[in-house]
Amino acid sequence: MGDETQHLVIVGGSAAGISAALALRRHGFAGRVTVVEAGDELPYERPPLSKALAGGEHAFLHAILPRQAYAEQRITLLPATRVLALDPDRRAVELDDGQTLYADRVLLATGVLARTLPVPGAELPGVLTLRDVRDARALAARLRAGGPVVVVGGGFIGLEVAAVAREAGLDVTVVETGAQPLAGPLGPVLASRVTALHERAGVRLLTSVSVTAFTGTTHVTGVRLTDGRMLPAATVVVGVGVRPDTALAEAAGVLCEDGIVVDRHCHTSVPWILAAGDATNQPHPHLPARGRIEHWDNAVQQGAVAGAVLAGVPESHTALPYFYSEQYGRTLQMYGRPAPGDEFVLRVEATNVVDPVDPAEAGGPADGGFLGFWTRAGVLIAAAGLDRPRELRAARALIERRLPVDAAALASPTTDLRALAKPSTAPGPLAARLRSRPETRPPHTAGTSIASSKEVP
Ligand SMILES: Cc1cc2nc3c(=O)[nH]c(=O)nc-3n(C[C@H](O)[C@H](O)[C@H](O)COP(=O)(O)OP(=O)(O)OC[C@H]3O[C@@H](n4cnc5c(N)ncnc54)[C@H](O)[C@@H]3O)c2cc1C
Structure with a gap:
């Protein structure tokens, strides 16, 4: 697409948004590309935030691309800037610094927001969620201060945090409302094998129970459970899932149903707006039904498809869903x-x-x-x-x-x-370019590819 007068605006500078920006250039898009990102860091990888908390900031904060890559790829990054509204009629993108950008097309890559628990004490200091690098800094500081730590929610992020805290020698309890952590994604047999790692490490797993309140005056000191028990807590991590960030899309008249509804080419119900990543509800050939995929690899791959489509190449998102988790x-x-x-x-x-x-x-x-x-x-x-x-x-x-x-x-x-x-197990050229296992991960100097989440060799 050689038209240099075109301007594409990407809302959200994370896996999907940055992948889309790179794909635009790979496919020869010659116009302007602007990425608007509410966070003030250089876009970074989220998976290490829950796995490398004990190692300090250099361990958990990895930029997706080095700073110079944005200039090399002619991607204008607007960090610490929030998009307040989209106006498809005027093709206008309103920013919180008062500017208005005019765009030929917009890609929404707004991701998800951490769910919180609507119980008394949820706002107390020491009751944390983990979604971004600020949350990771706060949690790392709390872990250094000592336990006990109560993790509410036995999903992957909750269990990764439990493992990190336990490895740091802290007293850790996981409170899970279901009968078994991870039974949803892994099924009961594999879930019990993963939770056995925690039990043998000394994590207390409380199942089929929920939280009625967080207690404390100036800081959280306890967690009251539905069965009446009270757990002492110096820090609480609430890991009870996420909800797609659809506010901008809905206000712009885009169809949203448990996420921004897209087709395999990332089109939404409004032709001016495409969407990719965790925020979307997609018809994926490897899902039993239309739904959301909340994994790094999916966001990278779907973002790349969005970039291709915006550049005029009719790709569709069919990459096999993949995720990894690290515990102990x-x-x-x-x-x-x-x-x-x-x-x-x-x-x-x-x-x-x-x-x-x-x-x-x-x-x-x-x-x-x-x-x-x-x-x-x-x-x-x-x-x-x-x-x-x-x-x-x-x-x-x-x-x-x-x-x-x-x-x-x-x-x-x-x-x-x-x-x-057999006969062939080699990934396609696109997958090979975007996927890399950490030990062979290219140093972030080329600026043209995104390190994927941990991939099989
Ligand atoms: C702690 C943690 C650990 C994880 N571990 C794993 C893992 O091991 N394996 C795995 O596969 N996945 C993991 N994930 C999930 C993975 O990180 C996500 O699937 C991926 O980040 C989704 O990318 P995204 O680009 O769709 O959205 P996000 O990463 O959520 O990014 C959306 C971005 O949009 C920005 N934004 C939103 N609204 C606006 C606005 N109005 N204006 C400007 N900017 C806006 C936000 O600031 C945000 O940076 C983990 C996530 C977390 C939080």
Whole structure:
């Protein structure tokens, strides 16, 4: 797209927004690209915020791109600036510094907001959520001050924080309203294997219980539970999920239903506005139904599609959903999204990975290393594994190519998944460019690609 007079405005400078800006340039867009970002930092990666809190700011604050890359790519970044309103009729983007930008198209990459608990004491100092780098700084300082720490919500972010706090030697309790943490995304079998890591590390897991109040006068000192128990707390981390940030889209007349409704090309119901990333509700071929995907990799990939489409290249977003989590030095990875009714197959193998929590358990079931698969009508739909990157690479190829698989073969530790996935397991050129595992991650000097979340080799 060689028209230099065009101006595209991207709202939100994170995984989806920056990926879109880079894709625009890759696809030859010659006009102006402006990224408006409410936060005042150079755009950064969010996944390390919950995993590297103990290592200090240099461990958890990683810029997505070096500062000079924005100039090299001719991307105008407006940090510490919030978009207040969009006017599709005037093609106007109103900023909180009083400026108005005029844009040929707008991409909304506004992400999600942390949910809070509507209970007494929720505003007390010491009751924290974790969404951005300011939250991470506040939480890191609280962890240095000591425990006890109460984590409300046994999702991935809550459990990652619990692991970091426990590794720092603090007393940690996780309060989970469901019967089992992570049962939703992982199913009961794999969820119990992950939560076993926490129990063996000494984290207290309280399930089927919720919070009625946070107590304290000038700072939180306790958490009152629905069963009447009172937990002492120096710090509370509320990790009870997120909600899509749709305020701008809704005010501009864009259809929103549990997120900004988009098609596979990132178009919304308003032709002037596209959307990508966590904020969207998308019709993804690997989801059982239209829905949201709240993972770094999806935001990078979908943002790249939005950039291509804005540059006039009709790509669609079909990349297999992927996420990872790190707890106690163990890496959980998952490809695909199972649905209720899918057949679950567990494969447990002897391993030489020594469990840091209990080295004596290495090789046995309690080692925690595992692979789990979900099949539907004889086809592999999803796979998850703890410390099993090589096998997951093969599983990814099987899922992407929708090859028929035999459940007994999947369950057997002697089956070479790579043989099942032949002839080719290589990712496409786009995926290869955007995905990189940390150990081979390119240094952030090229300025033309985004380091993805931890990827299988
Ligand atoms: C602590 C933490 C740990 C995570 N760990 C993992 C992980 O291990 N693996 C994984 O796959 N995913 C992880 N995620 C999720 C992952 O970070 C998100 O999926 C990803 O950041 C989504 O990117 P996004 O660009 O869609 O939105 P976001 O990253 O939410 O960014 C949206 C941006 O839009 C800006 N914005 C919003 N409204 C406006 C406005 N009106 N004007 C200007 N700017 C605006 C916001 O300031 C924000 O920077 C984690 C998230 C968090 C918070």
